[in-house]
Amino acid sequence: MDENASGGDSDDIDWNTDDELEIASYGLPSCSSMTVNDGETIAGSTEASSSAGSSSSKMIDHFVGMGFSEEVVAKAIQENGEQNTDLILEALLKHSASSSASSSKSKLIDHFVGMGFSVDMVAKAIQENDCTVNAVLVGLAIHVHDKAGALGQSSQAEQHINSDQNSPELDGSFLDGFSDTDSFEGEEITNPDPDKEEKLVSLASMGYSVQEASIAMERCGPNTSIAELTDFICAAQMAKAADALLAEIEDKPRPKPSNGYHKHKKRRMLDYEKPPIDEPIRLPNPMIGFGVPSNPDVIVHRSLPEAAAGPPYFYYENVALAPKGVWDTISRFLYDVEPEFVDSKYFCAAARKRGYVHNLPIENRHHLVPLPPQNIYEALPLSRKWWPSWDTRSHLNCLQTCIASAKLTERIRKALEECDGEPEPPHHVQKFVMDECRKWNLVWVGRNKLAPLEPDEVEMLLGFPKNHTRGGGISRTDRYKSLGNSFQVDTVAYHLSVLKEMYPDGINVLSLFSGIGGAEVALHRLGVRMKNVVSVDISEVNRNIVRSWWEQTNQKGTLIDFADVQQLDANRIEQMINAFGGFDLVIGGSPCNNLAGSNRHSRDGLEGKESSLFYDYFRILDLVKNMMQRN
DNA sequence: GACACCATGACCCCGATT
DNA sequence: AATCGGGGTCATGGTGTC
Numbered sequence: 001m002d003e004n005a006s007g008g009d010s011d012d013i014d015w016n017t018d019d020e021l022e023i024a025s026y027g028l029p030s031c032s033s034m035t036v037n038d039g040e041t042i043a044g045s046t047e048a049s050s051s052a053g054s055s056s057s058k059m060i061d062h063f064v065g066m067g068f069s070e071e072v073v074a075k076a077i078q079e080n081g082e083q084n085t086d087l088i089l090e091a092l093l094k095h096s097a098s099s100s101a102s103s104s105k106s107k108l109i110d111h112f113v114g115m116g117f118s119v120d121m122v123a124k125a126i127q128e129n130d131c132t133v134n135a136v137l138v139g140l141a142i143h144v145h146d147k148a149g150a151l152g153q154s155s156q157a158e159q160h161i162n163s164d165q166n167s168p169e170l171d172g173s174f175l176d177g178f179s180d181t182d183s184f185e186g187e188e189i190t191n192p193d194p195d196k197e198e199k200l201v202s203l204a205s206m207g208y209s210v211q212e213a214s215i216a217m218e219r220c221g222p223n224t225s226i227a228e229l230t231d232f233i234c235a236a237q238m239a240k241a242a243d244a245l246l247a248e249i250e251d252k253p254r255p256k257p258s259n260g261y262h263k264h265k266k267r268r269m270l271d272y273e274k275p276p277i278d279e280p281i282r283l284p285n286p287m288i289g290f291g292v293p294s295n296p297d298v299i300v301h302r303s304l305p306e307a308a309a310g311p312p313y314f315y316y317e318n319v320a321l322a323p324k325g326v327w328d329t330i331s332r333f334l335y336d337v338e339p340e341f342v343d344s345k346y347f348c349a350a351a352r353k354r355g356y357v358h359n360l361p362i363e364n365r366h367h368l369v370p371l372p373p374q375n376i377y378e379a380l381p382l383s384r385k386w387w388p389s390w391d392t393r394s395h396l397n398c399l400q401t402c403i404a405s406a407k408l409t410e411r412i413r414k415a416l417e418e419c420d421g422e423p424e425p426p427h428h429v430q431k432f433v434m435d436e437c438r439k440w441n442l443v444w445v446g447r448n449k450l451a452p453l454e455p456d457e458v459e460m461l462l463g464f465p466k467n468h469t470r471g472g473g474i475s476r477t478d479r480y481k482s483l484g485n486s487f488q489v490d491t492v493a494y495h496l497s498v499l500k501e502m503y504p505d506g507i508n509v510l511s512l513f514s515g516i517g518g519a520e521v522a523l524h525r526l527g528v529r530m531k532n533v534v535s536v537d538i539s540e541v542n543r544n545i546v547r548s549w550w551e552q553t554n555q556k557g558t559l560i561d562f563a564d565v566q567q568l569d570a571n572r573i574e575q576m577i578n579a580f581g582g583f584d585l586v587i588g589g590s591p592c593n594n595l596a597g598s599n600r601h602s603r604d605g606l607e608g609k610e611s612s613l614f615y616d617y618f619r620i621l622d623l624v625k626n627m628m629q630r631n
Numbered sequence: 632g633a634c635a636c637c638a639t640g641a642c643c644c645c646g647a648t649t
Numbered sequence: 650a651a652t653c654g655g656g657g658t659c660a661t662g663g664t665g666t667c
Contacts, residue, residue, distance in 0.1 A: 283666075398637075484638090602639075
């Protein structure tokens with residue numbers, strides 16, 4: 001980000017810097033890996049790693065399998081030597097980027113126009129700056145937005161922008177691109193109001209034009225929420241019978257706000273004529289989505305909105321019990337696809353109520369085998385001996401990121417011991433114990449003795465291999481945290497299982513907010529071959545966990561990881577799409593910190609610090625969709 | 632009213648560093 | 650001895666649904 005913002009050799013990967021140093025620091029003996037700038041790491045397959053004996057043709061096959069042309073691969077091998085697969089891969093990625101450079105300018109224009117900026121504005125900005133700088137404008141806008149609203153989420157992103165929160169050049173950099181256009185009000189440039197500017201940038205990062213955003217804020221007043229502003233903008237868009245912007249775009253209509261927001265706005269505009277028809281999204285009871293293995297035929301067919309159809313297939317996950325309106329917004333952005341709400345208690349011994357927005361087929365899904373333990377007794381057979389009859393739990397509650405304190409379990413033990421002579425504790429003691437058990441997922445480990453789950457038990461319940469998060473310098477606390485933030489593998493695998501027959505040769509995966517690799521583990525356990533996986537996660541220990549798992553399971557594909565979704569700008573995505581031939585699956589669950597009920601401090605909804613990263617999921621998915629449809 | 636919830640921040644302890 | 654930072658421990662309440 002920083003290098004892009006500063007222009008210069010921004011889009012050129014600097015192949016000759018400290019790569020080797022960073023490679024050494026990762027220390028991966030069995031698997032070739034490298035770190036490109038921005039902390040991107042590429043781990044090649046073991047078969048492609050730099051064993052001196054590997055034949056040239058085998059290596060060519062390998063890279064051809066990744067989507068590069070044979071001719072280009074041969075040339076790269078010739079220039080870099082067989083020994084260094086990392087350099088070859090770098091050269092290939094670089095080549096794919098440069099070969100697409102000629103068309104990148106018009107694509108850039110298309111892209112930004114598609115986001116709502118005027119053609120004049122985009123053309124002027126591109127003329128005045130290097131193409132690549134402009135390609136990062138959206139990312140920059142989001143950076144500024146994050147800086148204002150999400151400080152601290154991404155240390156790397158912060159570092160890349162500027163460490164000074166009040167940096168004038170940062171504030172100016174986004175605005176400068178438009179400062180001399182007639183659509184921008186000088187007042188806001190010379191004397192920006194922080195709150196106003198933040199909203200402006202938020203709206204810009206959501207794909208609205210600066211002009212639209214400015215007008216909306218002027219009309220609606222200073223205290224208007226983002227949601228209200230977006231509604232206003234879409235109302236204005238609807239009011240325009242002929243949208244000049246859209247007329248200039250030859251590809252499909254803008255997907256996100258145009259679909260849902262227009263629909264909703266139209267409705268709202270007509271509120272005074274007739275009552276609203278659309279109902280807000282409600283959670284189903286029982287929470288079995290479109291069907292679970294034990295009850296698979298609830299909904300056997302659904303029709304997706306046209307703009308939602310894949311490929312690429314996408315799969316987005318977050319907590320089901322988010323504040324009001326959050327899932328409506330998520331659904332509107334994700335092409336109006338109806339969320340599938342599923343409780344993992346239908347798949348394993350622990351509850352996990354989640355919403356999934358995806359465009360995967362829902363026919364002929366199958367569950368993972370072997371089936372995971374279906375209840376507490378199966379999952380924790382040793383606890384059965386101590387389990388009192390009055391503890392009627394068959395399933396655990398949601399596995400969270402922290403566990404009960406030792407003091408609490410001690411208090412419980414004492415309370416139970418006080419009524420040891422009786423056949424059963426009195427009702428009020430039972431209630432106290434059961435309340436705490438449900439709250440903290442305590443399990444019986446001895447007479448009158450309750451304890452929180454061990455990390456490896458959480459791994460098992462979530463469908464991960466034992467010790468998946470162990471080692472690599474991760475603390476116990478962080479293991480709970482990473483696990484608590486993860487997918488339930490069996491549940492996700494059930495939804496992804498349709499990919500197995502659709503892609504017998506394997507898939508390319510873009511995995512955002514990967515965490516400890518729930519998506520990757522699910523695909524692996526399903527037997528879906530992963531040709532190339534681009535995995536993004538802010539946490540270094542999580543990235544190490546995924547990479548370590550990748551090596552241990554002898555994956556034949558290539559794992560590339562990034563620390564920050566902000567690194568995935570249009571250029572880099574295009575580069576990877578050209579290299580791999582596109583992504584088949586864009587999967588991820590953005591942070592739920594500001595949505596989760598457990599958070600009493602900053603449950604700020606989708607505009608909260610961390611949870612606003614949902615918009616990055618949409619931004620990246622939409623970029624991938626647009627680029628793949630053009631190619 | 633009961634229940635559930637991918638959490639946060641203050642504090643303490645301990646080992647490493649200066 | 651002073652300082653620092655990471656890990657562990659602990660208490661904490663509001664929102665939404667049923």
